[in-house]
Amino acid sequence: MGLVERLMESTAGLTGRSVLTLQEWTPNEIKSILMTAAWLKANPKVAQIRYALAGKSVALLFELPSTRTRVSFQVAVEQLGASPVIMGWTESQLGRGEPIKDTARVLSRYVDGIVIRCRHHETLAEFNRWASVPVFNALTDRIHPFQALADVLTLWERKGRIAGLKLVYVGDGNNMANSYVVLGAKLGMHVVIASPKEYPPDPGLVEWGVKEALLTGGSVTVLEDPTEAVAGADAISTDVFVSMGQEDIEAKRALLARYQVNGALMARAKPDCLFMHCLPAHRGEEVTEEVIEGPQSVVFDQAENRLWVQKSALLQTLSD
Numbered sequence: 313m314g315l316v317e318r319l320m321e322s323t324a325g326l327t328g329r330s331v332l333t334l335q336e337w338t339p340n341e342i343k344s345i346l347m348t349a350a351w352l353k354a355n356p357k358v359a360q361i362r363y364a365l366a367g368k369s370v371a372l373l374f375e376l377p378s379t380r381t382r383v384s385f386q387v388a389v390e391q392l393g394a395s396p397v398i399m400g401w402t403e404s405q406l407g408r409g410e411p412i413k414d415t416a417r418v419l420s421r422y423v424d425g426i427v428i429r430c431r432h433h434e435t436l437a438e439f440n441r442w443a444s445v446p447v448f449n450a451l452t453d454r455i456h457p458f459q460a461l462a463d464v465l466t467l468w469e470r471k472g473r474i475a476g477l478k479l480v481y482v483g484d485g486n487n488m489a490n491s492y493v494v495l496g497a498k499l500g501m502h503v504v505i506a507s508p509k510e511y512p513p514d515p516g517l518v519e520w521g522v523k524e525a526l527l528t529g530g531s532v533t534v535l536e537d538p539t540e541a542v543a544g545a546d547a548i549s550t551d552v553f554v555s556m557g558q559e560d561i562e563a564k565r566a567l568l569a570r571y572q573v574n575g576a577l578m579a580r581a582k583p584d585c586l587f588m589h590c591l592p593a594h595r596g597e598e599v600t601e602e603v604i605e606g607p608q609s610v611v612f613d614q615a616e617n618r619l620w621v622q623k624s625a626l627l628q629t630l631s632d
């Protein structure tokens with residue numbers, strides 16, 4: 313049996329699955345996405361992969377702006393031999409109030425998978441309830457699972473391991489903070505979130521993550537003090553102070569000012585600590601130019617790895 317056949321056989325159980333928060337995936341299933349992503353990255357020209365999803369279509373439906381997610385999903389779909397169907401939210405009948413439950417059932421009659429970026433997580437959940445094809449979360453206000461997968465692939469490449477790493481997220485307790493709580497707990501990492509008490513990560517997810525991490529040898533901790541949080545960090549990640557769809561209020565920016573990742577904060581972590589950011593970045597706000605452009609920064613590896621983890625997930629869930 314060839315490598316590709318073995319790969320497909322080992323992931324056969326994932327056919328038909330959606331990617332919503334990754335809480336619904338087991339650690340071994342998540343590792344399978346990561347391992348296949350690494351394999352695809354190392355073997356980009358294997359002919360069978362280029363036709364793996366030939367004849368299939370994947371809808372890409374975006375309610376919010378995107379550069380990385382939209383392009384990397386479109387390219388991933390094309391590189392697997394399938395056709396992307398790009399849909400703007402407002403240009404579809406959704407913009408005129410057609411119910412999610414009708415849209416999900418209609419699209420399921422045409423396409424084999426649906427990638428959605430939407431403002432409210434509940435919209436994604438509703439879509440998934442009614443769709444009869446896999447649904448892929450391309451970011452909601454609650455969670456951004458493919459970014460976290462790409463970030464963990466980057467850590468694995470750079471550190472040679474995942475379990476046991478200390479990943480510290482500094483800043484707004486937003487969808488990226490929540491994503492690290494989920495994935496870190498699943499994979500036995502030590503995740504620390506440093507955010508102001510006014511802008512914490514989702515308390516329900518943190519409670520879940522603390523328990524889940526007990527099963528995997530990891531841990532989830534929420535602190536207020538960024539300086540305390542980054543001690544001994546293998547990686548520090550941050551994100552914008554104001555996410556898409558959030559109200560941009562001066563008081564929030566003022567509270568978050570002391571959560572900027574700068575040279576002084578990086579110096580408190582391990583000497584080989586990586587700097588991570590999902591991008592887009594605001595230099596001078598959540599991160600300094602010196603840090604994002606410095607030797608510890610891996611932000612463009614993270615961006616590239618979006619392609620590989622998404623290609624892996626599409627391959628494994630949409631293959632016959």
Ligand code: CP
Nearest residue numbers: 378379380381590591
């Ligand atoms: N990191 C990320 O999801 O970027 P986009 O908003 O450009 O897709």
Ligand code: NVA
Nearest residue numbers: 486551555556590591
């Ligand atoms: N937290 C950011 C991530 C962007 C990729 C947002 O939701 O806007």
